[in-house]
Amino acid sequence: MKNLVIFGAPGSGKGTQSDLLVKRYGFKHISTGDVLRGEIKNGTELGKTAKNYIDNGQLIPDSLMIDILASTYDSLCPCDGVIFDGFPRTIPQAEALKKMLADRNTEVSAMLELDVPKEELISRLINRGKTSGRADDNEETIQKRLTVYKNQTSPLIDWYTSEGICHSVKGIGSLEEIEAALCKVIDEL
Numbered sequence: 001m002k003n004l005v006i007f008g009a010p011g012s013g014k015g016t017q018s019d020l021l022v023k024r025y026g027f028k029h030i031s032t033g034d035v036l037r038g039e040i041k042n043g044t045e046l047g048k049t050a051k052n053y054i055d056n057g058q059l060i061p062d063s064l065m066i067d068i069l070a071s072t073y074d075s076l077c078p079c080d081g082v083i084f085d086g087f088p089r090t091i092p093q094a095e096a097l098k099k100m101l102a103d104r105n106t107e108v109s110a111m112l113e114l115d116v117p118k119e120e121l122i123s124r125l126i127n128r129g130k131t132s133g134r135a136d137d138n139e140e141t142i143q144k145r146l147t148v149y150k151n152q153t154s155p156l157i158d159w160y161t162s163e164g165i166c167h168s169v170k171g172i173g174s175l176e177e178i179e180a181a182l183c184k185v186i187d188e189l
C-alpha cells in the first residue's frame with residue numbers, strides 16, 4: 001500500500017492534483033480541508049469550532065486534527081493507497097502521522113511538494129474566491145494563510161527531506177504536465 005502526502009502552500013493545487021491521481025491510481029483521498037468544510041456545512045460542534053479558525057486563516061489545533069485524521073483514515077482503510085491532502089501541516093502532525101501509520105504496520109511512501117511562486121498563489125486564490133464562495137479566499141485571509149504556511153507548515157519540507165522522502169515538483173504549467181511530473185515520482189516508488 002502507498003501512503004502519499006501531497007504538500008504545498010494554499011492554492012498550490014493539492015486538491016486538483018489529488019483528484020487526478022485518485023482517478024489514475026484508485027487511491028483514497030483524505031482532504032482535511034474538505035472534511036472540515038463538511039462539518040461546517042452540517043453544523044456540527046466540530047464544524048463550529050473549525051469555522052472560527054478557518055475564517056481567520058489559522059490552523060485548527062493539532063490534537064483535534066490528529067483525532068480527525070485517524071478516524072477518517074480508519075474509515076477508509078485497509079485499502080491500496082491513500083493521498084493525504086492538507087495533512088500534515090505542522091511538525092507535530094507529521095510526527096503523529098508517522099506514529100499512526102507505524103501502529104498500522106505501514107508508512108508514508110513519499111511527500112510530493114507542489115512548488116508554486118507566491119504571486120501565482122495569491123492570484124489563483126483570489127480568482128478561486130470569486131467562484132468558490134470560500135470565506136477564507138479573500139485577500140486579508142489569504143495573506144494570513146500564507147504567513148501560517150511559511151511559519152508552521154513549510155518547515156515540513158526539511159522534516160521530510162531528512163526522512164529521505166521529499167520530492168519537489170514544479171506546480172506551474174498545464175495540469176497534465178504537473179500530473180505527469182507527480183506520476184513519474186509515484187511510478188518510481
Ligand code: ATP
Pocket residue numbers: 008009010011012013014015032033034036053054057058059060061065085086087088089093136145
Ligand atoms: P488548496 O488550495 O491546495 O486546496 P488550502 O490550504 O487553500 O489548500 P484546505 O487544505 O482546504 O485549503 O484548508 C482550509 C483550511 O482548513 C486551512 O486554512 C486550515 O484552517 C484548516 N485545515 C485544513 N487542514 C488542516 C490541518 N491539517 N491542520 C490544521 N488546520 C487545517
